[in-house]
Each structure stands twice: as structure tokens, then as C-alpha cells.
Amino acid sequence: MMRFLAVACLSIATLVQAQNQTIQVQVGGTENESGGIFQFNPSSFNATNGSVITFEFSGNPGNHSITQSALSNPCQPLSGGFDSGWVLIPTGGVSPSPLWNLTVTDDSHPIYFFCKQLIPSPHCAAGMVGTINAPSSGTGSLNDFLNNAKQTTDSGQGIGALVGQGASASADPGPLPSGVTLFGTPGATAVSAASSSTGAAASTSATTSGNAASQMKFDPKIFVLLAASVSFALM
Ligand SMILES: *[C@@H]1O[C@H](CO)[C@@H](O)[C@H](O)[C@H]1NC(C)=O
Ligand SMILES: *[C@@H]1O[C@H](CO)[C@@H](O)[C@H](O)[C@H]1NC(C)=O
Ligand SMILES: *[C@@H]1O[C@H](CO)[C@@H](O)[C@H](O)[C@H]1NC(C)=O
Ligand SMILES: *[C@@H]1O[C@H](CO)[C@@H](O)[C@H](O)[C@H]1NC(C)=O
Ligand SMILES: *[C@@H]1O[C@H](CO)[C@@H](O)[C@H](O)[C@H]1NC(C)=O
């Protein structure tokens, strides 16, 4: 009986974990690449509700943001959009790199983001943009968004919130080792975010844990695993 319980608990734990994807994105170049690199890597990926995107401020040096925008207006902060603030990493890099965790709350529409840094030239126009759940080609794809971004000459400096449209963070980037500075700290909820996203924000944890519960209930894999556990326990 104890063995059955242990195996069943393990199976459930494995399943719940398997449903939350974690996606790592390097901000400003990949680890150990030095110099001001204006990119997100990867810059286009898909993530289901509840998945966490861990942005790693790996630029060495770097002074970047992750700021939500729209397909048609790629280098302007979206009203009610998410924002990490700018994270300055000095030359030489730091360890550990600051991280920013963004949880997907609506995977049914593409999510677009850019870096709003202007120094030494607008990073957005240089191609520092990314997409989540965008089509792989044609209208709305990363290439489409990137082409729009490259045609801009400026980028908006507005400060957003942790809570965005379709994705939200619950904390500022961190940790901030000595030499690292966070500029333009986003509010927990921006005034503009209140109308469109407060509902989503307020219900983020409830919704996602609710999801996990309902997925557990309906996911046929759990029955297969439980059945396997039972037969294992009976052996
Ligand atoms: C899965 O994600 C949900 C929502 O983010 C969270 O409440 C839950 O604790 C996560 N489960 C695991 C095993 O990480
Ligand atoms: C980066 O450098 C560190 C220390 O030299 C090393 O441990 C790590 O594997 C390197 N990472 C990559 C992606 O090359
Ligand atoms: C980093 O970016 C912030 C926000 O744009 C700016 O105030 C600051 O001067 C920048 N620092 C460096 C060293 O580029
Ligand atoms: C993800 O969450 C959003 C918002 O609640 C919902 O509209 C969408 O259908 C969900 N996606 C899936 C695959 O359930
Ligand atoms: C993401 O999903 C869209 C459809 O929703 C698909 O067209 C695209 O190829 C997917 N992208 C990746 C990187 O898997």
C-alpha cells in the first residue's frame, strides 16, 4: 500500500510537472558571447497556458528590456502590456544572470515583444524582437513582425506592468548582483493594464492551478500511469 501510494504520488508529480513547459530565452546574446548583441535567442517559440518563459539577461554587456508590443506597432509598448524594465549588465557579465519569469495566460493569440533600449541605437529596429505562439510564416509571423520593426526609426520608452496581455510576470527581474541595475521598474499593474488585464492577472494563479487540476482530471495519461502504478504495486 505504501509503495502504491509512493508510486502514485510520483506519477502525479511527474504529470503535473510535464504539463508546465519551461522555455529559456537568452536576452542579448547567448551565454559567454561578449559584446552588445541585440537579440533574443530563441526569438520565436510556442508556449501553452501556464508555461513559464525564463528570460535570462545573458548579454555581456547588455542593457535590455522585454516589452510587449503589437504586430502593427512593433517598437511601441502596448497599452496594458507586460514589461521587464531595462536590466543593465556591465562588461564582463555577472553571475548568476538576472532572470525574468513570464507565465503564459492566453495561448490563443500571438504575443509580440521587443527591447526598448535606444543606446547606442534602437535595438528594436536592429531586430531585437520576439514572438510567442505566432504562425511560422506569413502575416503575423516573426519575419513579418521583424520586417515591421526594421522599418521603424525610434522606439517607445513607456513603462508597462508585470501583468500583460496573454502573459504576466509576478516579480521583477532578479537577482541583481553587484553592478547590475534595473531601470524603469514596472508596476505590479499599470493603470492602462487595469481595464484589459486585471481580470487575467487577478486570476492567474487560480486559473493556472485550476487548469492543472482540470488537466489532471481529464488527461488520459494519468489513468495510464495510475494503472501502471497499481499493477506495479500489485507485483
Ligand atoms: C504548474 O503551473 C501552475 C501555474 O503556473 C502552478 O500553479 C503549478 O504549481 C505548476 N506545477 C509545477 C509542478 O511546477
Ligand atoms: C560558459 O562559460 C562557463 C565558464 O567558462 C562554462 O562553464 C559554460 O559551459 C559556458 N557556457 C556555454 C553555453 O558555452
Ligand atoms: C541603460 O538603460 C537605461 C534606460 O534606458 C538608461 O537610463 C541607462 O543610462 C543605460 N545605461 C547604460 C550604461 O547604457
Ligand atoms: C488558454 O487560456 C485562455 C484564457 O483563459 C483561453 O482563452 C484559451 O482557450 C486557453 N487555451 C487552451 C488551449 O485551453
Ligand atoms: C506555433 O504554432 C503555430 C500555430 O498555432 C504554428 O503555425 C507554428 O509553426 C508554431 N511555431 C513553432 C515554433 O512551433
Ligand SMILES: *[C@@H]1O[C@H](CO)[C@@H](O)[C@H](O)[C@H]1NC(C)=O
Ligand atoms: C524564475 O524561475 C526560476 C525557476 O523556477 C527560479 O529559480 C527563479 O528564482 C525565478 N526568478 C525570478 C526572478 O522570479
Ligand SMILES: [Cu+2]
Ligand atoms: Cu536590447
